[in-house]
Each structure stands twice: as C-alpha cells, then as structure tokens.
Amino acid sequence: MRILFFGLGSIGQRHLDNLQAILSERHLEATIEAFRSYPVKETDGHFTKVKMLYHPDEIVGDYDIVFVTNPTNQHYSTLIQMFDRAKYFFIEKPVFESVKSIEKIITKNEQCYVACPLRHKLIYKKLHELVNANSVHSVRVIASSYLPSWRTSDYRNSYSAQSSQGGGVELDCIHELDYIIDLFGLPNQSYSTIKKVSNLEISSNDHASYLLDYDDKVVELHLDYYGKYNRRNIELITNKGLIEVDFIKNTISQDGNVIETLPEERNDFYINEMNYFIDLTLQGTVNINTLKQSLETLKIAIGEA
Structure with a gap:
C-alpha cells in the first residue's frame, strides 16, 4: 500500500503511530509519506519510517489511502486536490468547517470515512x-x-x-x-x-x-x-x-x-477505529460514516439544518 498523510499534528501523529503498529501486527506492507507545511525535528521518533514532503510538487502519483488530518479549514481543498489520486480517504472530524458542495467528490462517498472514534468504544x-x-x-x-x-x-x-x-x-x-x-x-x-x-x-x-x-x-x-x-x-x-x-x-x-x-485505555478505541478502517479499505466493509452522513451532521452542528 502507498499511504499519504496531510498534516501531522497531535491527532495525525496518533493515527500514524496506530497505523504503523497495525500494519506491523497484520504483516501488511506499506510506504508512508507525509505532507507538512514545516520541517519536523530529526529527533522526533514518530517519523523515522515516513518520507516527509514539504512542497506540493513532491506529491507524485497515486495513493491507496490518504489521511486528511490537517486543520479543518483545509480538508475540502485537500479532498479536491487528491480526489482522483487516492482510492480511500480517512478524514479527521469534523469533515469541514462549513457546509460545502460535495458534487465533485460524491462518487467516492463510500470510500471517504470521516472519523467517529467514540463509536468504536x-x-x-x-x-x-x-x-x-x-x-x-x-x-x-x-x-x-x-x-x-x-x-x-x-x-x-x-x-x-x-x-x-x-x-x-x-x-x-x-x-x-x-x-x-x-x-x-x-x-x-x-x-x-x-x-x-x-x-x-x-x-x-x-x-x-x-x-x-x-x-x-x-x-x-x-x-x-x-x-x-x-x-x-x-x-x-x-x-x-x-x-x-x-x-x-x-x-x-x-x-x-x-x-x-x-x-478501556484512551488509545484503545482509536486502535479499534484504525483496524476498522483498514478492513474497510481491504475488505470493503460497510462505511459507517460517509461524506454525505457527516455533512448532514455538520449542518445540524453549525445550525444550518
């Protein structure tokens, strides 16, 4: 598998750590890249097996999975940018900061999972x-x-x-x-x-x-x-x-x-969620929180339902 992260803040790092642990445990081969707006410290152990990218021109080719874990106001542009270049998307909640048209990306509704970790407790x-x-x-x-x-x-x-x-x-x-x-x-x-x-x-x-x-x-x-x-x-x-x-x-x-x-330990349900998502990408299990579903939730959340 070829995997790309957009953003590696605290939640992105948690997902990266859990993903690497699960890939190892399940004997799955993957190359992981991460696009960031600023360099990381060389001493940061999170990123020793991750190829860091700092310019959009370095994002080359297609990916099996894209993790959208950058700031919420960048989610939509990231999805539009990578829509034709990835099979599956893991999108950190909330899906967007405001209601957006998903007409351009609706064909991948079932391949876009929006994080809902509490449901995995x-x-x-x-x-x-x-x-x-x-x-x-x-x-x-x-x-x-x-x-x-x-x-x-x-x-x-x-x-x-x-x-x-x-x-x-x-x-x-x-x-x-x-x-x-x-x-x-x-x-x-x-x-x-x-x-x-x-x-x-x-x-x-x-x-x-x-x-x-x-x-x-x-x-x-x-x-x-x-x-x-x-x-x-x-x-x-x-x-x-x-x-x-x-x-x-x-x-x-x-x-x-x-x-x-x-x-239950704090990280347990995040591990459960990541295992679920890997099953979604490999086995086509039911997506429990699609783009369309998360957008309906967002409308209520911001008072625009």
Whole structure:
C-alpha cells in the first residue's frame, strides 16, 4: 500500500503511530509519506519510517489511502486536490468547517470515512444495545471540558481557539452529535444556540446547545469549552427508569447505581477505529460514516439544518 498523510499534528501523529503498529501486527506492507507545511525535528521518533514532503510538487502519483488530518479549514481543498489520486480517504472530524458542495467528490462517498472514534468504544457498543432494548422517551447529553487543560502549549494558539481555522466547540465536539444521530437517526427538527459566553481568550465559540425533536423523543445536547469538571455522558430516560453512560469513567448506571464497568485505555478505541478502517479499505466493509452522513451532521452542528 502507498499511504499519504496531510498534516501531522497531535491527532495525525496518533493515527500514524496506530497505523504503523497495525500494519506491523497484520504483516501488511506499506510506504508512508507525509505532507507538512514545516520541517519536523530529526529527533522526533514518530517519523523515522515516513518520507516527509514539504512542497506540493513532491506529491507524485497515486495513493491507496490518504489521511486528511490537517486543520479543518483545509480538508475540502485537500479532498479536491487528491480526489482522483487516492482510492480511500480517512478524514479527521469534523469533515469541514462549513457546509460545502460535495458534487465533485460524491462518487467516492463510500470510500471517504470521516472519523467517529467514540463509536468504536466498548461502552458505546453497550449503549447501542441499551437503546435498542428500551423505550427511550428523552435524552440528555453533555460534553463539558476546560480548553486550557486540553493543550500542552498555550491554548490561545490552538486551532480550537481560532474560528478561522475551523475551531469552536460545535465542531471540536461534534462526536456527541455524531453518535446521537447514529443512535436515533436525523431529527425532524433541530434548534441550537452557538456562541461565546466565557472569558476564555479565543475567537471561536465556547458554548453550543441543541434541542433535537423526534417523533417519540426529545434529545438535549450541551457542549462547552469552559467546564472545570470534565463530563462526557448520556442519560436515557426510559420506560424502565434512568440509564446513564459515562464515557470518561466507562461506566453504566441504572437509577444512580453503577451496574457495569468496561475498562478501556484512551488509545484503545482509536486502535479499534484504525483496524476498522483498514478492513474497510481491504475488505470493503460497510462505511459507517460517509461524506454525505457527516455533512448532514455538520449542518445540524453549525445550525444550518
């Protein structure tokens, strides 16, 4: 296989490390190249087996897989640039920073996978079973965290802080909306409030709340960058009581009592996702998050549904 990465920031490096480990484990041969806008340090062990490219003219020929892990506002132009030169695309979430026309690239809809790592957690698979086994009347979802604690460097310089680069909690934390739609489908109507409300020194939005209306249920979603106590959970109010799934503690609770814990390391679900994607490229397994699907999610996320 011939593989090309666009962008090797923190998430790109994670995907690269996981990919290399899986290729070795599965005895798959591949050459890996990476296009970056600036040189890397020679001492950086991530890149010893990667051919680095620093000018577009160095991108020559066709590829089996292209990883689009550069800033969100560059995703669309990267896809257009490489559309005819790659068989499969792994696109980091969110797919774009704004709604784009995908008419030029729609023929590769099934070959474009948009990352949705939470769906590869063990506890998410259990959540799916619980939703199918219960009559769910309403749902509350929250993802609250403190942006300055995310970053090892100054959070004010991160892409998350820059609206011009596709930052903002409505895009950064699109995971929640993605899995809500996977669980319940697209809502009949959606309402949103997306704005900056805290004193964080950022130009992007730090708050997003949504109300999603379905025939038989209502879903409330809260996202923020300013919460000092990390929370990432979903509450299902069902005909049998309250079910809560905590994605940080990896616990399932019934009416306030923990009934199951599914321990998992932080990188495990990224490994699961990468194995899934390799199967998609080699065996043609079903693409669970195509360009079209991710674009519908994006429309709701930015309040344009």
